[in-house]
Amino acid sequence: MSRRGELDVVVVGAGAVGGALALALAQDGFEVALVEAREPKPWRAEDEVDLRVVALAPDARALLEDLGVWRSIAAARIGPYRHMRVWDALAPGELHFDAAERGEAALGWIVENKLVQWALWQALHEDSVGRNGFTRAAAEHSKGVRKSIAADAAATRPMIHCPGEVAEIEDGESGVTATLADGTRLRARVLVAAEGAESPVRKRLGIAFEGRDYAQRAVVAHVATERPHAGTAWQRFQPGGPLAFLPLADGRCSIVWSLPEADAVRLLALDDDAFRAELGCAFDFRLGAITATTPRAAFPLRLRLAARYVAGRCVLAGDAAHVVHPLAGQGMNLGLRDVACLRRVLRDARDRGSDLGAAHVLRRYERERRSDNTLAARGFDAIERVYGLASEPVATLRGAALALAGRFAPVRGMLAAIAAGRR
Template identity: 70%
Template sequence: MSRRGLLDAIVVGAGAAGGAMALALARAGLDVAIIEAKPPRSWQPEGEMDLRVVALAPDARALLAGLGVWPSIARRVGPYRHMRVWDAVAPGELHFDAAERGEAALGWIVENMLIQHALFEALAANGVGPGRIDVHCPARIAELDNGEDAVRVELEDGTRLTARLLVAADGADSAVRQRLGIEVDGREYGQRGVVAHVATARPHQGTAWQRFLPGGPLAFLPLGDGRCSVVWSLPDAEAARVLALDDAAFRAELGAALDFRLGEVTAATPRAAFPLRLRLAERYLHGRCVLAGDAAHVVHPLAGQGMNLGLRDVTCLRGVLAAARARGSDIGARHVLRRYERERRSEATLAARAFDLIERGFAPPFVPLAAVRGAALAAAGAIAPIRHLLADVAAGRPPGRLAGR
């Protein structure tokens, strides 16, 4: 620490975004404290898989590999080499193939809990150097002073921390964001994502399957153990009905909803459901505090991008702070953090609005839009550069790379 007692950064929240942020900043040589409200849930390799999974894009995997946590995560991942997207009420199908792009996989299906567990183990080991990481868990902020020269925090147990900047990665209902008075824009989708793990009569073929249905998209994501993780976005009342079905009826409806592409659904775990919302913070920066992950943006899961966007926040802030440090600038200065805000807010807003537009196409009064969507799918599927562009966007690569293809 350059000044006695002064940290470089305080990170609030040790979910995927906060955990990766603290590790990435420490790895870049910063002294960091991380504050997490809940002790981590334990993850057992022989335990049943967490119902919440994410499709990690290649850039997210590269970040986690660079942080040294991928080997722990790779113990239980499902890589997918193909993705098939089609519509229930319109023609057309999109097919993405990793081989066409010279890559091993388009993405990896991973349990949220495993990502958090691997990050937390690395944080607790504090072995990522050269920066230092102090973990405060379970702990919460009692007082926050977002001062001109530094951020000062007092935890509920009386611990005091001072840093050049603070990163709020405390999730969709971010208490720090509320404390800073940052408003959010967005809406409730009136939908829930029903999730379960299922076995199917036919193998998933390392393919992520997504069918657009009038009520919302249904995804079958390939797990490493041969089963699929289902994410079925449904209007609230429909979700309640589907959650109440007995096992046999649920499996029958699910198989039909995927048009039996994988045959009958032969077994299913208990189900859970998550409310789906759009939330975009009006700003990501306030004084020396920035927002990251779901604290800054919550998007519809139809494109599987929420956590990927949060991990891109990490890559961006790490780069911005490293550049500022190399120039000898104050890393918590407004002009430095403003670069992060500009870059990340524009990408997340574009992504969120695009997913929102697609989602609106499913709302019952707009069912005819499915025809447009079907035509767009057919056209995009037939034109290789457009297909590549969509795959690049999903993978977090700059679409400009397509120019030479």
């Protein structure tokens, strides 16, 4: 238990969101406990690139840099992309984003989920900031951003309970107590549920969610192509769902192919040759033939928006609060924006001497993040619906809108800024 006999924050779930939040708060000097059900599998350079990759936006990178973990992620394996090309299978017109146009080195980075989680997990196990070689070196590397924190002797190390699960939550006037399955009692000012889409804490708190089942699955694989990917993230919209080719550091592409359930099941059952042929065709052969593929996996796609992010002293973050269609590659980026916001809100509350778990403090986080996440999720949902329509007049309208947006630099700039988390 903490030096005051009470923690500031208990974070449940050590995925990218929970891991980043626990690390950020500990580095800021909060007393933190982190509860994770399963120890993450180690990331190893000699292993095949994990099938689950994410496109991280510049603001997500900035947060990971600030936490001192970006350097180890970048040194391990990342695929930067400088261009993004989006087009419609049923209409002419193409949207092209170019990092150079925005004066930036990259629009984003393709990173394995497992690598982000592992880098954070390792950093969480390091000793306190300022006393530790890895974290200090990484902090110094990241443009001095962390200097103020490294100089802060109050930085703490989170208490990690793994394997651990919350069996009971008692939410009271002055604090919240989480009792773990092994009987450990953790008392804190705030409890954050970041255990992903199925969040048992969200269910325990009785927070409902709205949304819909897309009746689609995202088929993922890594493929080699005849022509180089040219540091470009490609996306072709088809009536069944979008198909993305994301550039990996080793020259291959990671595909995310959203399809109606039955089509996904059929694709998963194809032999490699038949799959490569069908994939090449679905991608318009933009990179020539598909010359090799890894085994495939598939994920069900859903839209889920928690009705509220706060219940007493408990808050939701990341996929526990919002699950979005992967067509814009934003799920983890939104979750890391939750982290940045909650961190700021809790720091402000501490600076003002407020109770961290006071309703007005947590509501500020909810107001900021729920509106942003809902707007993004509804936007992706609208895009999914509009591009799911195969009728000719709709396709013609879509083509005209895409062509117009493509020709109009300020519109392109605005869309790129939203995707980058800079509005």
